[in-house]
């Protein structure tokens with residue numbers, strides 16, 4: 001458990017823990033450290049491509065800065081994750097169907113007032129509640145920017161964490177800070193490069209990050225797994241602006257193929 005979670009919250013978390021539920025649902029949290037690197041766009045498109053492979057997918061918009069998953073899926077949900085966190089609604093009540101087959105959304109809410117005590121309790125329960133529903137093969141959690149306490153809560157409940165980054169030095173500095181934090185109590189971080197044309201560039205930078213981790217003696221059992229790259233395309237920003245999903249509109253584009261390759265590896269790595 002991360003240091004920043006108050007001990008009182010941790011005690012309550014333990015009290016609310018149920019016995020581990022056996023379920024098909026696998027949870028993947030997508031994070032970055034640096035904002036604006038393309039997490040939400042990536043998450044929505046990965047969700048679409050997983051769903052078109054026949055998997056049932058739920059996306060959780062965990063951004064309390066600017067909840068934009070509903071914009072990407074072009075829906076206006078009545079309820080959000082925060083109706084669940086505040087105890088007003090059950091998990092199945094806050095799940096909204098999207099226009100896309102096999103994709104459901106638990107919407108976010110912009111400007112939510114975070115309270116660590118309340119949030120810790122409900123976020124620990126959310127994993128069990130979703131697993132108990134057993135409706136989804138994959139649950140993708142899109143976090144907001146930064147490594148604040150709220151994002152840390154979502155990292156702490158997730159077995160699988162994917163960092164999306166660019167090759168920008170400030171984005172890489174943030175990824176390294178994330179590696180340092182996760183290496184204390186996680187086994188692995190999946191690393192994907194956005195706005196990166198060549199697969200090898202992401203691979204080389206991943207190796208440099210691994211070398212830096214070794215040099216700085218981060219936990220040697222903590223693994224970094226490079227899972228691929230996504231190029232920049234004006235079609236991605238244009239489709240977002242038009243409230244359309246890139247991978248749906250450009251199914252044979254080379255960037256969609258890059259995303260498919262990322263998914264091929266993801267499916268092997270997610271447990």
Ligand SMILES: Nc1ncnc2c1ncn2[C@@H]1O[C@H](COP(=O)(O)OP(=O)(O)OP(=O)(O)O)[C@@H](O)[C@H]1O
Nearest residue numbers: 035036037038039040041145231232233236237240
């Ligand atoms: N590969 C790409 N090529 C071109 N534009 C992209 C690409 N990926 C994302 N974008 C654009 O970059 C902008 C930021 O993307 P997005 O909102 O997904 O980032 P984010 O990491 O979720 O941001 P935040 O940290 O604020 O949540 C959007 O306008 C999106 O359309």
Ligand SMILES: [Mg+2]
Nearest residue numbers: 039040063144
């Ligand atoms: Mg986002």
